[in-house]
Amino acid sequence: MLRGLFSRLGGLGGRKLDEEFLEELEEGLILSDVSVQTSTSLISDLRDAARRGEARDDESARDWLKRRVVEVLGVETEPMRFNPSGLTVWLFIGVNGVGKTTSIGKLAHRLVEEGHKPLLAAGDTFRAAASEQLAEWARRADVPIVAGQQGADPAAVVFDALQAAKSRGRDVVLVDTAGRLHNKSNLMNELAKITRIIEREVGHPPDESLLVIDATTGQNGLHQAHAFAGTAPLTGLILTKWDGTAKGGIVLTVTKETGVPVKLLGVGEKADEICDFDATEWTETMFS
Numbered sequence: 001m002l003r004g005l006f007s008r009l010g011g012l013g014g015r016k017l018d019e020e021f022l023e024e025l026e027e028g029l030i031l032s033d034v035s036v037q038t039s040t041s042l043i044s045d046l047r048d049a050a051r052r053g054e055a056r057d058d059e060s061a062r063d064w065l066k067r068r069v070v071e072v073l074g075v076e077t078e079p080m081r082f083n084p085s086g087l088t089v090w091l092f093i094g095v096n097g098v099g100k101t102t103s104i105g106k107l108a109h110r111l112v113e114e115g116h117k118p119l120l121a122a123g124d125t126f127r128a129a130a131s132e133q134l135a136e137w138a139r140r141a142d143v144p145i146v147a148g149q150q151g152a153d154p155a156a157v158v159f160d161a162l163q164a165a166k167s168r169g170r171d172v173v174l175v176d177t178a179g180r181l182h183n184k185s186n187l188m189n190e191l192a193k194i195t196r197i198i199e200r201e202v203g204h205p206p207d208e209s210l211l212v213i214d215a216t217t218g219q220n221g222l223h224q225a226h227a228f229a230g231t232a233p234l235t236g237l238i239l240t241k242w243d244g245t246a247k248g249g250i251v252l253t254v255t256k257e258t259g260v261p262v263k264l265l266g267v268g269e270k271a272d273e274i275c276d277f278d279a280t281e282w283t284e285t286m287f288s
């Protein structure tokens, strides 16, 4: 899995922080999926720190980078938000095949284990198999699902789901959506309409509007984040298929350039293979 930047460069061996080492660090960051822009600015700041005598060797450079990344770039641990005084709604968006439905299934399991009463809303009415896939997760987690006919208005399905949750005493509604291409304006309109229905029915925007990103697609995830950020204000990111990448830098790229925190990591296809993003742990692994 993830291998640290410094161990990849040969481990910590009391190496002097000279220009050659700074360049290797910059290249290492870029190879770990940290964007070129972020890598360049981090190393340029580290170079300044070195001039001021704040970092002299590999070890102090590592400590400086860790501090800088957590404090200045704002990579923090932020738990999932619940509505303290009523129905909680989590909306899941993202392009085709990134893992929206799977993440909802996993979270349904987790919420049940935590004593919650989730309900799933099959807001992807575009594909015939989409509701069936979500229904299978619902059956396995033993939670109710509200779905519509193929081609039905997704906002109407979400409306029905919110009504059902209220009348059946459910406390968290997880809304699945279609993942057709984000450059289609109809998808963006559909998401905006779903968000408006939620706002009207529960009196506030979704407690979480989560963009799901496939971590193995590297910088592509960033383009998706920019494209979706315009529709529904994003509250968090879910990075899936974390088990399939040795690079962790995408975390830094997306949080730095969108300002949206990573909340969850998908680490496999099974029900329990989702975990909270832990910024300290990530920083330790990334810069070990």
Ligand SMILES: Nc1nc2c(ncn2[C@@H]2O[C@H](COP(=O)(O)OP(=O)(O)OP(=O)(O)O)[C@@H](O)[C@H]2O)c(=O)[nH]1
Binding pocket: 094, 095, 096, 097, 098, 099, 100, 101, 102, 103, 124, 130, 178, 179, 180, 212, 240, 241, 242, 243, 244, 265, 266, 267, 268, 269
């Ligand atoms: N290895 C791994 N596979 C995952 C993970 N999350 C999802 N998958 C797989 O990715 C594929 C797509 O997942 P879906 O949940 O169907 O993706 P989606 O975003 O709902 O896709 P659409 O409904 O087509 O937009 C499935 O084969 C999942 O099993 C993960 O964290 N790790």
Ligand SMILES: [Mg+2]
Binding pocket: 100, 101, 102, 124, 130, 176, 177, 179
């Ligand atoms: Mg799906």
